[in-house]
Amino acid sequence: MIPAVRDGRRCALTNTSLGTDLAAAITKGEALNQALAYWRTGEGGIGMAKGTVEWLFAWYREQERFKKNVAKTRSDYKKLMDMLAAFEPKAGAAPLGKRMANKVDAGVADKLYRKLRERGERQATYAMQVCRLVWTWAARHHRVTGVKENPFAGMGLKSTAAKGNRATTRAEYDLYRATARDMGFQSMATAAALSFECCQRVWDAFGFEDAEGE
Template structure:
């Protein structure tokens, strides 16, 4: 067996006397998390379980190094994939209950992002210490968690952030409701997370981005050489698109069709969009014919000039055969979420824009602007299935989309006049 190539996560290090030793080091995503206030280390969590291994010295003997490293890597891989299973947890514990729930169709039917968010909250709860020096919540028996424990847990979590605390309690409510339904398996007969008076939405969410911030963002993105980010911002703000649709992020389940394609864009005429979350197709008219007054001839007015300016700039720099509109400059491929987030933060910092300005805020800003223009029903642009404001279903149409576009232009023009005064 060739031992020249070291196993994953093994690095050589020079020992005293010049001998070469080896060290197995946890990858960054599996390392303990340090509390900046107390300095306390909390193990990384996956699938409701703490990381079972730690970084350690392997010695100088290559045969031993390979044997130990393979064992460590196997344990790390099993933990990362969630293959340790609920059976290896204390049956009936909170950690066991979460692991059991993640095997249920009730959980697996959710979309990948929802499953990921739920897992993160469950992992946080499993590791959470309700009282200093006491075992974490994950080791408590789920059937022993009552309303008093639930209220205290919520109170402590709110100290770390009201938004996360609310979501965590909502996830617990889902889990305990399903567990009580299957009480012969879980031992849970009541749901202590019901009737907590939780708000359905957190008080502070993603703030909407104003048109002034949107304009500055696009200008700065172009200056830094990220035309793709300026175009993506325009697609989110003007077309009210979700971030993953504008960037075409890969759907982990391979079900949703994401990404806005050049084939659906007709300059000055319309742009075709598909809302991946709802599956609703949207055709957004880009211009409107305005009749002349008296003997004056009519004219065609652009409804989304900022959007078409960015599309034209992108079209001039991307490869002729590119199918998707937003592609990263350095690779010519779709953005990865982490890369997009990094570039977005760089643009905001350079422009002096608020730290809480998220890319989702562009969509929120566009929808808010439509409301400010006097239109409550945005479904003809946003692709929503229902009208949340009035709970009345009104058919979305191309004509309504034209009216929304015209109203927005009038609103923007009026806003510009007020600023000039």
């Protein structure tokens, strides 16, 4: 049969038996349906092969385990997954997203963590925690994902930065407001005052809309 083509992208899916195990069939069917939706919409990019890290991230985002999180958590997780999928372990090498997820072992996980720590301790820790969640769920559904082990478990991650947060001094606060006004950004000076003097969170000072509608 001639593979279907949409916007220059070949559909890599083929007729697949779902088996006789109902639970496994439902999980496998949902993954196949989502892969078909990705091909139709172009989401995930061209050439997303089943079983790769980028495919695994896309699969996880369709799971109820991911969808039950609040909007901000889902957004943070997705940003980290996209960053990891595009991350090049070494210059000139294929990005992590193109690797087969079941080939990512403890050595790869440790090396990835070391590389990310060069950018910042907190982001590196958060990224590894997200990977641990994804691989744990993937291993539970190994018939679909092909992942049987979690290389991100037991890494001994540091949960906080070495120096922690530092309180802003009033001199820094006054300088920030003065600079903002000189640059014509009175609203930024006001936001700083609301946060510093009234102990308001950034979310409230700027009036960000709650993605959950609350």
